[in-house]
Amino acid sequence: MTDDEFQLQVEAFIARHGLSPTTFGLWAMNDSRFVFDLRSGRACFVKTMRRVYQFMAEYERKQEAKRLRVASGQQ
Numbered sequence: 731m732t733d734d735e736f737q738l739q740v741e742a743f744i745a746r747h748g749l750s751p752t753t754f755g756l757w758a759m760n761d762s763r764f765v766f767d768l769r770s771g772r773a774c775f776v777k778t779m780r781r782v783y784q785f786m787a788e789y790e791r792k793q794e795a796k797r798l799r800v801a802s803g804q805q
């Protein structure tokens with residue numbers, strides 16, 4: 731995967747979940763500038779990409795579990 735493809739996936743995730751770039755960077759990498767740096771051409775190691783993908787997968791699992799709880803009437 732190229733850095734450009736990675737950035738596109740991060741941007742799509744942010745848009746899909748309504749997160750700000752700062753929030754995403756803090757939650758995924760503990761780096762409020764992470765997305766802004768990507769936009770400025772920051773290259774990422776495979777290890778960094780894996781960490782971000784792991785965060786995105788976990789976030790989506792939690793959101794789905796939350797959606798199912800709400801749909802079933804549980805809070």
